[in-house]
Amino acid sequence: MDSDLPTGLIEPGDPDYDEVPGETAEKAAAARRAIVVIVFAPKDPEPKRFRFRTDETVGAAAKTAADAFGYTGGTPSFQTEAGTVLDRNLTLAAAGVRNREKLELVDAGGGV
Amino acid sequence: MSALPSAVARASAEDELGAAWAWASRHGWAIHWDHGDLLLRAATYHAPASRLVEVTGQLDGYRAIPPAWQFVRPGTDETGKEWFPAPGPGSVFHGNIVICAPWNRLAYAEQGGPHNDWSGPAAWLQVSGTTVAHTIGDMLATIDVHLRQSPEMMP
Numbered sequence: 602m603d604s605d606l607p608t609g610l611i612e613p614g615d616p617d618y619d620e621v622p623g624e625t626a627e628k629a630a631a632a633r634r635a636i637v638v639i640v641f642a643p644k645d646p647e648p649k650r651f652r653f654r655t656d657e658t659v660g661a662a663a664k665t666a667a668d669a670f671g672y673t674g675g676t677p678s679f680q681t682e683a684g685t686v687l688d689r690n691l692t693l694a695a696a697g698v699r700n701r702e703k704l705e706l707v708d709a710g711g712g713v
Numbered sequence: 714m715s716a717l718p719s720a721v722a723r724a725s726a727e728d729e730l731g732a733a734w735a736w737a738s739r740h741g742w743a744i745h746w747d748h749g750d751l752l753l754r755a756a757t758y759h760a761p762a763s764r765l766v767e768v769t770g771q772l773d774g775y776r777a778i779p780p781a782w783q784f785v786r787p788g789t790d791e792t793g794k795e796w797f798p799a800p801g802p803g804s805v806f807h808g809n810i811v812i813c814a815p816w817n818r819l820a821y822a823e824q825g826g827p828h829n830d831w832s833g834p835a836a837w838l839q840v841s842g843t844t845v846a847h848t849i850g851d852m853l854a855t856i857d858v859h860l861r862q863s864p865e866m867m868p
Contacts, residue, residue: 643736676845684740705736710843711844712844
């Protein structure tokens with residue numbers, strides 16, 4: 602990965618858009634301290650890809666994703682494929698988010 | 714409840730169903746849409762209770778007003794505590810067997826629910842300070858998040 606690539610939504614044509622299998626890509630992601638995640642949203646049949654710094658919080662990254670999907674308001678977070686809703690206050694690294702992980706955008710607000 | 718023509722509600726609902734089906738396929742839910750009755754049925758397995766749970770959404774009036782969501786005995790319209798998941802921490806599942814969220818018509822006082830502080834069902838898209846879900850897929854996703862925190866069915 603190029604260390605100067607911007608974070609946020611990435612589009613086709615971006616060097617990180619398509620997965621490059623193998624250890625090299627993983628090592629590059631680790632060295633750069635940035636990851637690409639594939640985010641699904643319940644309102645959209647198609648996922649979007651995002652590049653985030655691993656020291657970014659789950660809440661900030663989820664807000665970036667929510668904005669890209671056209672959500673307004675709420676308390677966005679990510680749900681893993683195992684169903685766990687990530688703590689918005691943790692960094693992506695601390696939450697254990699991996700490069701190329703598939704995440705679901707969810708609202709983490711509580712009931713009243 | 715709403716003077717909105719059924720055709721408008723149907724079009725609004727069906728515009729969102731593709732995304733809802735895609736969501737369901739990712740999360741282990743089965744969805745059935747009754748085009749004529751504007752009724753959505755969504756079912757999944759509630760592992761802590763070792764049983765199937767089913768929620769129905771009545772979508773007449775959608776999106777002028779939110780759907781009427783309720784847990785039912787699977788395959789029927791029967792409601793009751795035995796078909797309602799017990800709440801986990803901060804849950805939208807309430808002990809009075811109401812899914813308590815502004816995107817559920819049945820949570821409003823006008824429909825017998827506890828909330829007279831949300832300016833009525835027609836203002837559902839403006840309510841803040843609680844769960845926000847403005848599409849059918851987002852509503853099901855929120856139900857799913859809270860179901861995963863539910864320890865059992867209501868006693």
